[in-house]
Amino acid sequence: MADAEIRPTSGTDATEGRERDEHAGDEHHVVILGAGFAGMTTARRLARTAERDRLRITIVDRHNYHTFHPLLYQVATAGLEPHSVGRSVRGAFRRSPVRFCLGAVVEVDWDRRRVVLDTEQELAFDTLVVAVGSSSADYGIEGVAEHTFPLKSLPEASRLRNHVLRQFEAANTAAAQPDEATLTVVVAGGGPTGVELAGALAELVDRVVQNDRPDLDLSRRRIVLVEMLDSLLPPYREAQREHTRKALEARGVEVRLGTAIERVEADRVLLSDGDELATRTVVWTAGVRAHPLGDQLGVEQTKGGRVVVAPDLRIPDRHGAFVAGDLAGATDRDGELLPQLAAVAIQQGRHVADQIVRRRRGLATQRFRYRDKGTMATIGRRDAVAELPLGVQLRGLPARVAWLALHLFQLIGFRNRASVLLDWTYNYLTYDKAARLILEQQESDEAEQLSQRPG
Ligand SMILES: Cc1cc2nc3c(=O)[nH]c(=O)nc-3n(C[C@H](O)[C@H](O)[C@H](O)COP(=O)(O)OP(=O)(O)OC[C@H]3O[C@@H](n4cnc5c(N)ncnc54)[C@H](O)[C@@H]3O)c2cc1C
Known part of the structure; x- marks a missing residue:
């Protein structure tokens, strides 16, 4: 069994829109489903006050690594190696109280407040964060x-x-x-x-x-x-x-x-x-559609299968449960669903962590508000488009430089940043693509089982 224990540690009570943790003195188990942008952000933020708020934090994923999706196309076109855009979850939380559990979630049993994995393990939770992302449609x-x-x-x-x-x-x-x-x-x-x-x-x-x-x-x-x-x-x-x-x-x-x-x-x-x-x-x-796990939660869904959430990202009528990232059916001020973007997932991950802490401290939860910091897409080695706040638009080389800097900054892990920077420099200077080996099954296996090396 992974590091997490199968043991409920306390109960919670729900008051519509103002959930409070009534057992704030006991240890409280937060289980986070998905080590993507949302889940990793929630876990890292909760870890900062885990001791003070007596939180036990377990993050679950079907892979032992976090994937940086915005650079997948560069792996597909031989610009980067798979290990450059994947980060071992254990490595990321090496010096942190967050525990990792490898397994695919197959069911959430709301009555018993347990998550069931494909490994037949069960994890009891006090608070659940569902952040399993989306799938192709x-x-x-x-x-x-x-x-x-x-x-x-x-x-x-x-x-x-x-x-x-x-x-x-x-x-x-x-x-x-x-x-x-x-x-x-x-x-x-x-x-x-x-x-x-x-x-x-x-x-x-x-x-x-x-x-x-x-x-x-x-x-x-x-x-x-x-x-x-x-x-x-x-x-x-x-x-x-x-x-x-x-x-x-x-x-x-x-x-x-x-x-x-x-x-x-x-x-x-x-x-x-x-x-x-x-x-x-x-x-x-x-095509993108919400993760199929959303269909099995027995909760209300939007068009496209996202989970309907309250303004604070709680699942209505499922006390102590939040959704963050691509699976969350959160809307903007006009009632439009927010885009399925890493930036949204990261902000929601942060927000959910803050709400969990607020509940632990007996404070009312707050509404989530997305701050749009812009979007970018690259077209070629010296060309991109970027739309930034205040109507700023960039095209060509300035947009490309902004794109490179942002993606390098967002990557998790020093080793990933260093290896991506090295490959980009090599590719740019030589017009070559270093990562063009055909490794077939071996390559896929390697990507599936990224080593747990730290750094
Ligand atoms: C090719 C591509 C390029 C993209 N480029 C950009 C971009 O440039 N900018 C941008 O803002 N957004 C981009 N996106 C969108 C962005 O990646 C998503 O919005 C973001 O990943 C959503 O974060 P999340 O945490 O909700 O889900 P994810 O990051 O997808 O994480 C979900 C996690 O849940 C795990 N999981 C899934 N099912 C299970 C299960 N049953 N049990 C356990 N674990 C499970 C997965 O392994 C994964 O680690 C891109 C997406 C793709 C596919």
Whole structure:
């Protein structure tokens, strides 16, 4: 069994909107489900006052590492190694009272106040924080689940990288030039992930693969970005969206707007305009839905499966339970659901920790308010778009520099920062991608079982 014990340590009472911990003198067990942006932030913040507030903190995850999603596309395009964007959870909490428990949550038993894991362990909780994130949505489109590459986890990013690199190894003599399906990559979804991936794929093929394989005629390579709406990056302003489209097209990416994917097969994609593309590589970044655990909680859900929460992020009628991150159906002042972004998850993680402490100290909980600090998307090695507070818009190199600095700052762990900085510098100076080994299963296993090394 992991470090956490199976023992309820106290009870809690709920008063609508003003829950208070009535057993503030006893040790209080907080169980956090998910070591993502929200869960890690909650745990780290609670750890600061664990002793004073007599908190026992356990964080549970199905992986033993935290994933930094914004850089997954760089793993998929051979710019970074998987271990650079994953951080061992035990390593992160090495000098902290937070305990880690490896296992996938399969059930929350509200009556017994226990969490059931796939390892058949059960964890009793006084306060529960559900922060298991989101998953890909295929919207019922035929062939998406079977024939596309999702990009939500490290093993998926490694798998995509192996597949793309292998495509260009398939033709191993000048006489055997690759066919159209080998040379065509389709990226579904014109949001930030689709844009970043399409730009990085173009650089990988044109600068790296072409250098490696001068014997191949890559002039017929196609990278097609398919977006159902009439523009890329829907939340961005018109000028930024246009800049993004033109910048991608200048890199040889075909941008197909107002076009939906109707069906995916093993070696082709059918589009809503009747066109079909021969391809064996379709990357699915087009849909996000709340984590399926949300469906099993027996609580009210929003469209897209998110959990309806009270203004302070509690689950109504489930005392001592909070939701944070992509799974939380929190809304802004206009009643619109907040975007599923790392920045929202981090702020919610912090807020939930503060509310747990407030309850321990007999104070009423507070409403969550999201502070929008802007969004960014990178397009290529010297180009990005950024929308910052007070209407500030950046494009090109300044946006790219801001993007690099922010992502480096947000990464958890000194070793991750150092290794990402080194790889970025190497890639930038040499026009090379250091991480282009095809390691197949071994690579995925490595990503799954990131070592527990500290630092
Ligand atoms: C490819 C990609 C790129 C992105 N880029 C950006 C970006 O540039 N900027 C930005 O702001 N946002 C970005 N996002 C969105 C951002 O990553 C999410 O909004 C954020 O991760 C949500 O945080 P979270 O804590 O709710 O969930 P997550 O960070 O996804 O963490 C959930 C955790 O729960 C664990 N888990 C899941 N199921 C179980 C289970 N049953 N049992 C135990 N543990 C479980 C997972 O392993 C994971 O560690 C990106 C997302 C993706 C997929």
